[in-house]
Amino acid sequence: MNKKNKIDNLCNHPDCEMAGEFRAPKNYQNLNDYQWFCLEHIKEFNKKWNYHLKMDADQIETDLRFDTIWRRPTTSFGSGRRFYDFTINGEDMGSFENPSKSTNQSNKLLLSLSELNLDINTDIKLIKKRYKELAKLHHPDVKGNSKKSIDKFRKIVEAYNYLLDRYKK
Numbered sequence: 108m109n110k111k112n113k114i115d116n117l118c119n120h121p122d123c124e125m126a127g128e129f130r131a132p133k134n135y136q137n138l139n140d141y142q143w144f145c146l147e148h149i150k151e152f153n154k155k156w157n158y159h160l161k162m163d164a165d166q167i168e169t170d171l172r173f174d175t176i177w178r179r180p181t182t183s184f185g186s187g188r189r190f191y192d193f194t195i196n197g198e199d200m201g202s203f204e205n206p207s208k209s210t211n212q213s214n215k216l217l218l219s220l221s222e223l224n225l226d227i228n229t230d231i232k233l234i235k236k237r238y239k240e241l242a243k244l245h246h247p248d249v250k251g252n253s254k255k256s257i258d259k260f261r262k263i264v265e266a267y268n269y270l271l272d273r274y275k276k
């Protein structure tokens with residue numbers, strides 16, 4: 108049994124404190140049982156998964172369901188601005204882009220703080236605490252997969268990851 112529970116909103120990789128924003132199936136047998144990873148670790152998972160997918164191709168009934176729950180890497184994976192198309196139940200939710208790219212940094216800081224209802228004098232402990240509260244509230248596993256709730260969850264996740272980076276050390 109994993110020590111992290113199903114909806115703790117953090118990356119499922121041991122020792123990783125980033126937000127778990129990318130959903131992945133736990134195994135081939137039960138594609139509806141999810142775990143969550145940060146961008147770095149979803150890439151790692153994706154690599155392993157594809158490897159096993161190739162090895163076990165005939166054991167997999169269909170990759171249709173796989174497609175519906177997986178945020179698939181685009182063709183520009185790793186090279187362009189766009190990392191993942193975000194698809195849930197076949198509906199395109201837009202794409203996840205590197206948040207630091209287009210937004211001015213101090214603006215980004217203020218937006219991220221306000222997204223988590225924090226002020227500039229916050230610290231890493233409070234950021235984590237607030238993130239867990241909000242992410243639990245707005246988690247797609249709780250709120251459902253509507254575009255509106257996904258957008259809200261993604262904003263919280265982006266804010267958290269940004270602040271985690273800004274305030275650590």
Ligand SMILES: [Zn+2]
Binds near residue numbers: 119120147148
């Ligand atoms: Zn991670």
